[in-house]
Amino acid sequence: MMGFLLIFNGGFMLISALVSFVNHEAATRGILISGLLSIAIGGISQFATKGFKKEIKKREGYLVVALGWIVMSFSGALPYYITENIPSFTDAFFETMSGYTTTGASILNDIESLPKGLLLWRSTTHWIGGMGIIVMAIAILPLLGIGGMQMFAAEAPGPSTDKLHPRITDTAKRLWVLYFSLTLIETFLLKLAGMNFFDAINHAMSTLSTGGFSTKNASIAYWNDQPLIQYIIIVFMFIAGTNFVLSYYIAKGKFKKAFQDEEFKVYLIGVFMLTAISTYVIYNFANVSKLPTDIQLIAHPMIYGELESSFRHALFQVLAVITTTGFVSADFTIWSPFLTVMFFVMMFSGASAGSTAGGVKIVRHIIMIKNGFLEFKRTIHPNAIIPVRYNDKPVTRGIVFNIMAFFILYLVVFVFGSLVFSAMGIDFITSLGAAASSLGNVGPAFGDLSPVNNYDSLPPAGKWWSSFLMLLGRLELFTVLIIFTPAFWKNI
């Protein structure tokens, strides 16, 4: 299993090496070596474990998922490290973990100086991560019963069967075709709108995986003079934050299924309302054209006037944070104190379950809020049984319980995460932001890690801690933390 992942990884590295070769870059050799090394190690371990049973039990499932992500990150760090474009291994590992977990936090101070082969490899880590998340979110987590996601166990497309293996494979294949197609479409549209092909494919991979790595130092603010490019990315960020199962049904022409879905409705209305609020505040209280940041200095010609510009940046940043993509069109931390707090809170939202987005996910918030209101009713009528209803079906008390426990655990990890950052001497807002952003796989944070800065200012321990939080958040906490509990190792 691990062997297969490494061979797969190495294969993608060879593509990057080819791109590097075509561009006559010195990095070609290093990337090639990394690719061959990954394939070799993968092949050996595949061969060595050939005789073992292929069936994976639930308990082993946790280990495979968590270890798989870590092994991938070590292998994926090789191209940066061997080519010496990122000379510190801590940094190379951070950049790779940030890639696979689709966090998009970077330690690079000058992204544009990287060879094209490595830039492509960087976006590829996002894209591979996104593929992993789709399988995990739709096929694995519901079956492992993590954080209430068992409610979706029966929803995924594919043959109905009780056997784990064929069902996962079939569902994954269908959704990967969709993921692949959407990436191609976005690449094509971005190219059409005026981006060059290389930037287009990199940004398409970064968008659909809700990753957020860009090929430009200024991220998407580089195209502040080309609103069309930004609107295309906006549309695809929204799609990336939509449950892929729903997108699959929409692609099959079953629109009704999508617009009857409560999570989708809340997602749509939520983005609309948050954008309206942000637009209002930016337009009236923040002068977008005159804010003193690097990003603003690049290019901000206000092509369609200040209102359109305010609206576009509001919509862009709301989606970038809600979907946890983390692309930057403007620095949301300097707009106003109110928006700073609002965007901070949004880092805990996350988009739809079954999307590539990180964070808590909208469906969990819906169920917790509904349950909160029902608690009042239950307090008044203590003997009545009043279940939460979701998509017109009652949700079992057990699932609501799982979801609340997940959320509380998420907050505990966030608090503990912030404490560790602050113990490194990092200030209040930066510590809280770093923990929220790493755990939610968002990318940009606040203070010293605001959208105009990067994660290079963190001390090495902070980079490892941030990497760990990214992994925790990405694997929905339980998958990783459960390995540290004594109960996991008992009676194997």
Place this chain on the structure above:
Amino acid sequence: MMGFLLIFNGGFMLISALVSFVNHEAATRGILISGLLSIAIGGISQFATKGFKKEIKKREGYLVVALGWIVMSFSGALPYYITENIPSFTDAFFETMSGYTTTGASILNDIESLPKGLLLWRSTTHWIGGMGIIVMAIAILPLLGIGGMQMFAAEAPGPSTDKLHPRITDTAKRLWVLYFSLTLIETFLLKLAGMNFFDAINHAMSTLSTGGFSTKNASIAYWNDQPLIQYIIIVFMFIAGTNFVLSYYIAKGKFKKAFQDEEFKVYLIGVFMLTAISTYVIYNFANVSKLPTDIQLIAHPMIYGELESSFRHALFQVLAVITTTGFVSADFTIWSPFLTVMFFVMMFSGASAGSTAGGVKIVRHIIMIKNGFLEFKRTIHPNAIIPVRYNDKPVTRGIVFNIMAFFILYLVVFVFGSLVFSAMGIDFITSLGAAASSLGNVGPAFGDLSPVNNYDSLPPAGKWWSSFLMLLGRLELFTVLIIFTPAFWKNI
């Protein structure tokens, strides 16, 4: 009922008026008028409602509790307002609500310039608030079934009977005697340690109610050269944060009952560990004698050396925040980034249920954390029934459910509270601090509301919002919020 509260309130005002008179203060007349006015209005409404039934149903219970606190605050604001010592009614109401909810946040820039009669009245609002909280926490909340507190329904001392009225009255009387005795003992000890009698009684009332109003501008830092006084206050803050039912049993000689109590053990160990961590950080990384704050300038002779001083301030501030008393011996927001985050998190802790402390309360955290660990076990063994155990008894799933819902609601109110503050243009850390501190009834917060500042810098809307959050937090959210739900008003 309301009438009785007003008469009671007016009676206490007359005592303050008497103190004012003895000190030949101009405020005497104003306080006297306020007292007589309260008694008159109380008497009239008592007389007007004389014919009505005395039995209170559950639903009316919520209204009486919430309205009672508000009516008291309007009446209690009169002495400040009529004597024109606080000329703005917003400010006078804020100071009074802060008093009754035992928050202790103040808008006064020069506390020491207030007439003694008003200073006494200010501490008296704390003390009366504390009496209200004891009845509420021990007798009313468990019966109303709020936030899991029904666990304690059978614990309170008093005759076992199913009838609400006699049981509440008897329990309240026993605990009030304890509360009154403890206040007298602390006054006596503080006097003995060198405080004058007036300061001693005021601080005793502020301590046992976990209020935090001081008669000095520098709060308890005024006595930084008299460690004994600070240690006495430390001991009584600890007692005020202990479940009064446990203290009652200890006073009766039943020590075993206390040391078998899980919440008490966690409280004791928690304070110990947090103090150890804080002492370590302060001693090694913050030079207590050289910090550039007003508080430090007053008097900090390091009588027993720097280690003792670090330990004392650590212990004092840990207890001040955990018990939500909010007294200040030093500015905990400038020690180090780590302690800033730690103290911020501690604002959500709260001390024991059944004490006068605000916040979430330790017992709720215990049950949520235990449940969190069990969730892992349940994920591995999905068919096993694994209940949370507290004090060697299994806790029903319903109560765990209530507690988690309470905690999530608490966080929702905190987030919404922070957003409203930030919308007034208040910066990130100050907004979050103001919401956490108001809701937890702590008092001092962070940033512009740090221990060396006060709440006068808030805009008027911010003062009303803070007052509302104090009330919400004090009445454990549900009691107030339930009144705003449609279900409450249906089928009356």
